Amino acid sequence: MAPFELRWGIIATGGISTQFTKDLVLDPAGRDANDVKHIVKAVGSRSKESADKFISAVLPSDLQEGAQGGTYEEVFANPEVDVVYIGTPHTYHYENTMDALNAGKHVLCEKPFTFDVEELDELTALAKKKNLFLMEAVWTRFHPIAYAVQDAIFSGKYGKVKRVFADLAFNIEPDKLDAKTNRMIAAELGGGGLLDLGPYPMVWVMMILHQNPGNKERAPPSSVKGHMRIYERTGVDASSTWIVDWKDVGTAVCTTSIETQMNLERCVTVQMEGGELTVDFPTFRPEGYTITPKPANREDADPEGEGNANPDANKTQHHSHPVPESAGRGMNYQADEVARCIRDGKLESERCNLAESRIVQSVFDEVRKQGGYLGGNAKGKAGTR
Numbered sequence: 516m517a518p519f520e521l522r523w524g525i526i527a528t529g530g531i532s533t534q535f536t537k538d539l540v541l542d543p544a545g546r547d548a549n550d551v552k553h554i555v556k557a558v559g560s561r562s563k564e565s566a567d568k569f570i571s572a573v574l575p576s577d578l579q580e581g582a583q584g585g586t587y588e589e590v591f592a593n594p595e596v597d598v599v600y601i602g603t604p605h606t607y608h609y610e611n612t613m614d615a616l617n618a619g620k621h622v623l624c625e626k627p628f629t630f631d632v633e634e635l636d637e638l639t640a641l642a643k644k645k646n647l648f649l650m651e652a653v654w655t656r657f658h659p660i661a662y663a664v665q666d667a668i669f670s671g672k673y674g675k676v677k678r679v680f681a682d683l684a685f686n687i688e689p690d691k692l693d694a695k696t697n698r699m700i701a702a703e704l705g706g707g708g709l710l711d712l713g714p715y716p717m718v719w720v721m722m723i724l725h726q727n728p729g730n731k732e733r734a735p736p737s738s739v740k741g742h743m744r745i746y747e748r749t750g751v752d753a754s755s756t757w758i759v760d761w762k763d764v765g766t767a768v769c770t771t772s773i774e775t776q777m778n779l780e781r782c783v784t785v786q787m788e789g790g791e792l793t794v795d796f797p798t799f800r801p802e803g804y805t806i807t808p809k810p811a812n813r814e815d816a817d818p819e820g821e822g823n824a825n826p827d828a829n830k831t832q833h834h835s836h837p838v839p840e841s842a843g844r845g846m847n848y849q850a851d852e853v854a855r856c857i858r859d860g861k862l863e864s865e866r867c868n869l870a871e872s873r874i875v876q877s878v879f880d881e882v883r884k885q886g887g888y889l890g891g892n893a894k895g896k897a898g899t900r
């Protein structure tokens with residue numbers, strides 16, 4: 516059967532739109548996705564010149580003619596566009612998503628959480644009528660390694676999960692950045708660690724604790740405690756810590772920072788009854804994980820250190836899951852999911868459904884509230900929380 520072709524419109528011509536689009540137009544066969552393909556029909560920018568430049572710089576020459584450069588509005592209105600990818604700064608995601616949905620388009624929105632739950636509910640209600648709306652899709656969820664890590668943990672071989680520690684932090688040297696225009700620190704652009712980097716620790720926690728077979732009813736977390744160190748220049752968070760607990764499953768400590776570099780050995784650590792699993796750096800795109808059986812388990816497995824049927828069962832083992840070069844950075848796995856959902860008439864992805872996005876949104880709302888965050892909200896106004 517011919518692959519299902521999905522026609523994309525790209526909103527904004529910045530860093531992540533460029534990376535996403537480069538990956539999007541790679542041959543899907545390079546990642547064994549032979550049932551779908553992607554084509555870019557329109558690129559929108561605040562400047563027509565930038566849109567045209569993006570088309571000639573990012574799209575392969577044979578695809579350039581078929582793509583129209585213009586404004587955001589022109590992309591939403593383009594009848595040849597099925598789905599819109601939104602790569603603007605956080606505080607524009609609400610408005611851009613609303614406009615795209617109102618124009619009847621499906622939406623893949625970059626990780627946002629600048630909304631609050633009410634705003635997310637508004638978008639969800641609109642989308643649920645007839646459009647797919649995938650957000651928080653931090654691509655991490657759709658990388659093959661995310662499935663492998665879940666399989667290892669959920670296999671039951673190491674018993675139940677007890678605690679998860681998840682981090683993503685970089686020293687971006689905030690004092691050197693422009694406080695009004697740099698999206699990482701500007702209040703008006705929803706700056707700070709939580710909104711930009713926080714989705715990654717959180718996505719692992721959702722995959723490990725929320726999607727855990729022990730959480731049969733897919734109950735939301737039973738408690739959320741948040742703390743922020745506020746970056747005084749702009750009122751956003753320089754460092755954030757939040758503890759999320761699922762009563763019958765386990766507890767997670769999540770951290771993020773834009774003022775210090777994380778420990779590369781402690782990206783995501785999952786402590787289980789019978790062993791510890793550590794996901795490789797970086798949290799957003801790891802390519803391997805390590806499992807270390809607990810000492811008690813090692814003795815059980817091989818008390819004398821010999822004679823075990825499987826001598827490797829009691830040793831620390833690293834498992835590699837590299838993204839093939841032919842898949843680029845791998846931002847296309849989430850695009851393939853979007854295409855399959857749309858092809859199959861699904862309005863949400865089972866792997867990243869809207870109820871889960873709502874949980875993450877609620878957690879982030881709570882952390883911002885408890886932490887005294889003064890950054891912008893979905894309508895772009897600063898200092899409103």
Ligand SMILES: NC(=O)C1=CN([C@@H]2O[C@H](COP(=O)(O)OP(=O)(O)OC[C@H]3O[C@@H](n4cnc5c(N)ncnc54)[C@H](OP(=O)(O)O)[C@@H]3O)[C@@H](O)[C@H]2O)C=CC1
Nearest residue numbers: 527528529530531532560561562565602603604605625711
């Ligand atoms: N999933 C991932 O791995 C990543 C996700 N992101 C997310 O993507 C979003 C964009 O980040 P990134 O691409 O790094 O940002 P950039 O600053 O590189 O690009 C943002 C683009 O948005 C448009 N834009 C619209 N309004 C504004 C404004 N007021 N100020 C600046 N730009 C504006 C511009 O495009 P134009 O002029 O064409 O309209 C600009 O190029 C963020 O929400 C971020 O969290 C970022 C990096 C990685």
Ligand SMILES: O=C1OC[C@@H](O)[C@H](O)[C@H]1O
Nearest residue numbers: 531626685711712715799
């Ligand atoms: O999504 C992201 O992942 C990588 C980070 O460097 C970037 O700031 C962030 O937006």
